[in-house]
Each structure stands twice: as structure tokens, then as C-alpha cells.
Amino acid sequence: MSSLASKIKAYSVPLFLFSLSVFYQLFVLPRSFPTSHYDVLGIKRYSPAEEVKEAYEKLSSKWNSDAGIPANSDFIEIQYAYELLTNPLWKRDYDIFGIDEQVHIIDKINLQYAGESISGIDLPLLDVTTFDLGDHTFNEFTSQDFTPMSDSSKPWLVLVYSLGSKRCAQFFSLWKEIAALLDGVAGVGILELGELQLAISLAERKPTGNFFFRSGLPSLVAFPLGCKTSACLVRFEGDLSIDAVTDWFATTVLGLPRILYYSKESLGQNFLAKSGPHKVKAIFFSKTGERATPFVRQTAKSYWAYTSFAFVLWREEDFSVWWNAFEVESAPAIAFVKDSGVKPVVVHGLVNNSEFLDLVEKNKQQELPQLRSVTSMELGCDARGHSRAGNDTISWYCVILAGRLGPELNKMREVSIFYFNFFVFKLSVIESSEADKEQSLVLTGAFKGKRLTFAWLDGEAQEKYCSYYIHSETSYDTCGPRRDLVDVPKLFIVRYKRNASEDVIKVDTKPKNIFNVFEDENMDPASQLVARYNGSDEISQIMQWMSEIISDGDTRNLPFYRSKTPALVPEDSDPIWSRGAQSIFSKSIGIKQRIYNNFSRIYDYLGDPRIGPILLLGALMSFGTIWLIRSQSTHPKASQPSQSNAKDFRMTYSTIVARRGDREKYRAKKDRPSSLTDSEPKGAYQIPLSDSESE
Numbered sequence: 001m002s003s004l005a006s007k008i009k010a011y012s013v014p015l016f017l018f019s020l021s022v023f024y025q026l027f028v029l030p031r032s033f034p035t036s037h038y039d040v041l042g043i044k045r046y047s048p049a050e051e052v053k054e055a056y057e058k059l060s061s062k063w064n065s066d067a068g069i070p071a072n073s074d075f076i077e078i079q080y081a082y083e084l085l086t087n088p089l090w091k092r093d094y095d096i097f098g099i100d101e102q103v104h105i106i107d108k109i110n111l112q113y114a115g116e117s118i119s120g121i122d123l124p125l126l127d128v129t130t131f132d133l134g135d136h137t138f139n140e141f142t143s144q145d146f147t148p149m150s151d152s153s154k155p156w157l158v159l160v161y162s163l164g165s166k167r168c169a170q171f172f173s174l175w176k177e178i179a180a181l182l183d184g185v186a187g188v189g190i191l192e193l194g195e196l197q198l199a200i201s202l203a204e205r206k207p208t209g210n211f212f213f214r215s216g217l218p219s220l221v222a223f224p225l226g227c228k229t230s231a232c233l234v235r236f237e238g239d240l241s242i243d244a245v246t247d248w249f250a251t252t253v254l255g256l257p258r259i260l261y262y263s264k265e266s267l268g269q270n271f272l273a274k275s276g277p278h279k280v281k282a283i284f285f286s287k288t289g290e291r292a293t294p295f296v297r298q299t300a301k302s303y304w305a306y307t308s309f310a311f312v313l314w315r316e317e318d319f320s321v322w323w324n325a326f327e328v329e330s331a332p333a334i335a336f337v338k339d340s341g342v343k344p345v346v347v348h349g350l351v352n353n354s355e356f357l358d359l360v361e362k363n364k365q366q367e368l369p370q371l372r373s374v375t376s377m378e379l380g381c382d383a384r385g386h387s388r389a390g391n392d393t394i395s396w397y398c399v400i401l402a403g404r405l406g407p408e409l410n411k412m413r414e415v416s417i418f419y420f421n422f423f424v425f426k427l428s429v430i431e432s433s434e435a436d437k438e439q440s441l442v443l444t445g446a447f448k449g450k451r452l453t454f455a456w457l458d459g460e461a462q463e464k465y466c467s468y469y470i471h472s473e474t475s476y477d478t479c480g481p482r483r484d485l486v487d488v489p490k491l492f493i494v495r496y497k498r499n500a501s502e503d504v505i506k507v508d509t510k511p512k513n514i515f516n517v518f519e520d521e522n523m524d525p526a527s528q529l530v531a532r533y534n535g536s537d538e539i540s541q542i543m544q545w546m547s548e549i550i551s552d553g554d555t556r557n558l559p560f561y562r563s564k565t566p567a568l569v570p571e572d573s574d575p576i577w578s579r580g581a582q583s584i585f586s587k588s589i590g591i592k593q594r595i596y597n598n599f600s601r602i603y604d605y606l607g608d609p610r611i612g613p614i615l616l617l618g619a620l621m622s623f624g625t626i627w628l629i630r631s632q633s634t635h636p637k638a639s640q641p642s643q644s645n646a647k648d649f650r651m652t653y654s655t656i657v658a659r660r661g662d663r664e665k666y667r668a669k670k671d672r673p674s675s676l677t678d679s680e681p682k683g684a685y686q687i688p689l690s691d692s693e694s695e
């Protein structure tokens with residue numbers, strides 16, 4: 001028994017491989033190659049429709065006799081095969097791509113007519129699908145014109161369908177809505193299986209060489225941005241619903257963020273408080289709870305530096321909350337929440353893509369915008385010669401409120417917004433003194449001419465920039481990290497002036513020395529003069545100060561002095577969805593997709609008929625190798641000495657080697673000449689030396 005157990009243990013690997021090969025050939029492989037509809041009719045695979053009809057007629061002729069009447073199940077299978085293979089569209093889809101989407105009808109009819117004769121079965125079994133494309137605005141691709149491979153400037157989503165597919169006919173109404181939702185972010189088109197060359201290039205291929213669509217038809221294939229070949233396309237494998245398809249395309253193909261939903265309890269803490277003070281908050285109110293459309297996500301990604309986006313599920317019982325907070329009456333609605341104390345901009349009703357983009361562009365800035373690296377040129381507060389009034393403008397002005405984030409700056413911002421929005425733009429219509437009207441005309445004229453801009457600056461984040469303009473002994477109260485409890489926001493105005501003569505007269509001369517080269521590179525094109533406000537918070541004094549600065553800058557020929565302005569530090573250089581807040585994406589989308597792909601590949605390879613012979617060959621090779629090793633170990637060579645003989649042999653050999661070494665040492669010592677230190681040998685003779693060296 002022990003010998004048998006040892007043999008089984010030694011040959012366990014080949015036995016396992018042999019058993020696996022037998023199991024694969026008997027059970028796994030037949031399931032991968034089920035009986036085809038051609039086999040049911042008794043004809044060769046891919047036979048033409050004429051042979052199908054002939055085979056069916058031969059079988060039906062036998063049914064007239066009582067002996068040839070088949071069982072219900074056999075009759076249903078034969079009738080199904082006949083109807084399928086005589087329909088040109090169904091036969092094409094089945095022969096080339098293995099598509100048989102109505103095969104479940106066989107089991108259904110077997111249950112329905114169990115125990116009845118074949119004469120009671122209603123024929124035909126299959127209903128011919130009527131497919132009407134109707135009016136559509138998307139592209140219908142052909143082999144001669146396949147836009148996704150030629151136009152890689154935008155991503156594409158292609159619907160592969162068949163005119164004979166009932167599932168495609170049912171999905172087509174949903175496809176129209178999907179195409180409408182993708183308008184503006186991707187191109188869409190449809191491809192019928194009749195365009196065989198293109199359909200094969202978009203299909204998957206089994207190890208046996210057969211083409212197939214894993215989830216059948218309809219099949220959705222996406223070409224990401226820059227993809228020109230079928231090697232980089234992405235296939236949709238999920239549920240064929242509008243929400244699932246658009247969400248997959250937006251996140252997987254376009255790489256767009258999801259816009260999260262918030263409740264009335266979490267909106268303030270998790271969204272309004274965490275969003276930067278420089279960003280406008282765009283809040284969508286929805287009754288249905290649908291996801292943000294791809295276009296809204298694309299807009300959110302494009303405007304992330306200016307605006308934060310959120311969704312809220314509208315409920316009637318929360319009406320008072322949303323009305324008191326944002327003056328939202330009903331859903332759908334969009335509320336743009338700006339600086340504290342400023343009335344939100346609310347738009348009720350549905351808006352299309354172009355209207356939504358216009359709304360975001362108009363409301364992307366706070367009422368008092370923040371001066372940042374991404375807004376300096378847009379606001380005109382830039383010494384590189386960029387003015388909102390255009391390149392022909394000689395002088396323009398930027399009023400900046402600088403300070404550290406805190407209650408003092410927030411209060412000053414609210415006051416500044418009140419100053420600039422009411423008194424600067426509306427004072428001219430209010431009854432006031434002539435001096436006030438004159439000041440108002442100066443300010444309103446500069447603002448309407450886009451030569452006057454108002455902004456606020458984060459003095460802590462932009463320490464170098466802030467200290468450059470507020471260079472005084474008390475600048476640390478406004479600029480840089482907070483050192484104590486004192487925060488003093490400061491107001492200053494910068495006059496930018498372009499040197500018209502320097503722009504017109506451009507003489508190409510070599511620099512006098514290398515220092516002139518570096519000096520020119522370190523200078524901003526526009527000259528800057530800074531005036532800091534040190535007066536009271538009275539509105540009239542602030543207006544008078546601003547109007548005097550603008551009047552002096554426009555009338556007096558002040559010296560033109562250029563210097564290098566410190567660069568603004570980029571704030572929020574990375575969007576939230578790329579900085580580690582992974583909840584905005586599905587956390588497991590990558591892992592799920594990889595696992596699904598691996599299982600799909602394994603399942604595909606299970607249908608490879610070469611696996612069984614390979615397993616059998618591996619079993620035979622491992623069996624032969626193990627047998628050869630075991631046979632050599634159990635039959636030692638006859639000429640091999642025993643253990644004791646080998647020991648004696650080793651001892652004799654060592655003795656011989658030792659003695660031979662002693663003899664060689666003795667012989668070498670005997671033949672070696674005497675050294676100078678030895679005693680004088682017998683018969684030695686000393687040659688006498690001469691007294692003269694010349695002899």
C-alpha cells in the first residue's frame with residue numbers, strides 16, 4: 001500500500017493534467033461548440049438558403065406519415081432553424097457574428113405547447129422586425145466614409161446595429177436621447193452590420209478566429225480623443241440605459257468629473273464652506289435626481305478655476321429652506337451664489353447647452369473678482385501690457401483690496417462691492433452736489449470704457465506680490481502669514497501706462513553690453529505707479545481719492561518707469577478631482593473593469609480546442625520525465641563501488657599520493673645546490689685575488 005501511495009504521489013501532476021484534459025474534452029469544449037441550427041437540419045454550416053429550404057422540405061415530407069412525426073421539441077428546433085436561416089438578415093448575423101438573440105423562444109414555446117401535437121403549434125415562431133430609422137441628425141457610416149478613424153479631433157461614440165434585430169429597434173429611441181446628451185462634447189454615428197468590413201474591424205475576435213460582439217447587439221464602441229485605429233477603441237459592456245451609457249462615456253472616455261448631490265444638511269458644510277472664496281457656486285436644483293449631463297460636466301471641468309458645481313434634489317417640503325437661502329421657487333433651476341451679501345442669480349426652468357454656457361460665462365466671477373494668476377490678464381491688472389480696453393489704450397487702472405482671509409477682509413469686501421456697484425455706477429442718477437457728480441462721471445466713464453477694474457488680493461497666498469505694492473513698515477499686517485491677531489485690509493490703485501513712442505519706434509540695435517540684455521528681459525512693458533489709500537472708510541473720501549488718481553493719470557505727464565512685477569502664485573493649480581478627492585469618481589471603476597476583462601479573456605480561451613491536446617501532451621511529458629527519474633534512482637550501475645570499497649579506495653589512493661609526494665621532495669632536496677650559508681664542501685678551492693684592478 002505504501003508503494004502504491006508513493007507512486008500515486010509521484011505521478012500526481014501527470015494524473016491531474018490528464019484528468020483536466022479529459023474533463024475539458026468531454027464537458028467544457030462541447031459547451032463552447034453547441035449544436036448549430038445547420039446541424040438540426042442536417043446540412044453543412046454556412047449552407048446557402050436554397051439548401052436550407054431543401055433540407056426543411058425533406059424533413060417535413062416525413063411528417064405526413066404517422067411514423068415520421070417528430071417530438072414537439074425536435075419540431076420546434078427544426079422550425080426555428082428554418083425560419084432563422086431563411087431570413088437574409090438573421091442568417092448574415094448568425095453566420096458571421098454568431099448573433100442569435102431570439103434563441104430563448106425555443107424554451108418558451110416548449111413550455112407553452114408541452115403535451116400537445118405539432119399541429120397545434122402556431123407558426124411562424126419568429127416575428128420579423130420592422131426597423132425604421134426615422135429622422136435623425138447623427139452620421140450613418142459606410143466603409144467609404146468612417147469619420148472616427150479620419151477625424152481624431154474629438155471623441156466618437158458609434159452604435160453598431162442590425163436592421164433585423166428587435167433589440168436594436170427597441171434601443172433606437174434611447175439612442176436618440178443619448179446622442180442629444182452628447183451633443184457638444186462628442187461625435188455620434190451609427191453603423192449597420194451590412195458594412196461588413198467595418199463591422200468586423202469593430203468586433204472582438206475569439207482564439208478560434210470567429211468574430212463576435214460580447215453583449216450582442218446593439219453594441220456601443222467609443223473612439224477616445226486622438227484614436228484612429230480599432231486597437232484603441234473602448235467597448236461598452238453595461239446596462240443599455242441612458243444614464244449608464246452617458247455616465248460611462250463621460251467618465252471613462254472623456255475623463256470628466258461627476259457632479260455630486262448634496263442635501264440641505266450637507267450643502268453648507270461640505271460644499272459652500274469647502275469651495276474657495278474666489279469661486280462662484282453654481283447649484284442645480286433637480287426634481288428627478290438625474291446625473292449631470294456630459295456637457296454640464298465638460299463645462300464644470302473647463303470653469304473649475306472660477307466656479308464650483310453642485311446638485312440638490314428638490315423637495316416641496318424644503319421650499320422654505322431654498323427660498324430663504326437662494327430665492328429658489330421650484331425645480332429645475334440654477335442658482336449662482338456669489339459674495340456674501342450679494343443676491344444670488346437664479347434661473348428657473350430648463351436651459352439648453354448654449355444658454356447654460358452663456359450663463360456660466362457671465363457669472364463665473366464674483367462681484368468683486370479675485371486677482372489670481374488665471375485672472376490677471378482677463379481683469380487687466382497686468383503689467384505685461386494687457387488691458388480690457390484693448391491694445392490701443394495708453395493708460396488704465398486697477399483698484400485692489402488686499403488682505404488676509406478673515407472677517408476683516410470679508411467685511412471690507414462687502415463694503416467695497418457696495419461702493420463699486422452702487423456709488424460708482426449709479427451715483428450719477430442720484431441728486432447730489434456738483435462735485436459728487438463730477439467724481440461719479442470720472443469713475444463711471446473709466447469703468448464703462450473698460451479702463452477701470454476692481455479686484456481683491458489674497459495677501460497671505462500672494463505675499464511677494466502684495467508686499468511689492470504695499471511696501472511700508474506695516475505691510476506685514478496685510479501681506480504674508482498671520483503673525484498676530486491684527487489683520488488690516490488695505491486699498492490701493494495701480495496705474496498702468498503703455499509707452500506709445502516705444503511701441504511705434506522699434507529700432508533693431510545690438511545691446512551695448514550684456515547687462516542691458518538682462519535689464520530688458522526683467523522689465524515689464526507697461527509702467528506702473530501705485531497710490532495707497534490711507535483715509536477713512538467714508539464713501540465720499542474713497543470716491544474722491546479714486547477720481548483724483550484717474551484724473552491725474554490721464555492729464556499729467558508722469559514719468560515712465562518700468563520694473564519687474566513679482567509673478568502671481570497659481571492658486572488651485574489642480575482641480576479637486578485630480579488632487580486625491582477620488583469620491584468624485586467611482587472608486588472601483590478601474591478594478592471592476594480589470595476583473596471583468598480578465599474573466600472575459602479566460603472565458604474566451606475556454607472555447608479554444610487546442611487546450612485539450614496541450615493538457616494531454618503536458619500530462620504525457622511529465623509522466624515520461626518522472627518515470628525516467630525514478631527508474632534511474634532504483635537501478636544503480638553495476639560498476640559503481642559499494643560504500644565500504646569506495647572508502648578503502650579513497651584511503652589507498654591518498655596513501656599513494658602522500659608517499660609519492662615524499663619521494664619527490666627528497667629527490668628535489670638531493671639535487672638542489674648548496675647555498676652560501678652551508679659549510680664549506682669538500683674539495684673546495686679559493687681563487688686568489690690580484691692587488692691591481694686593471695690586471
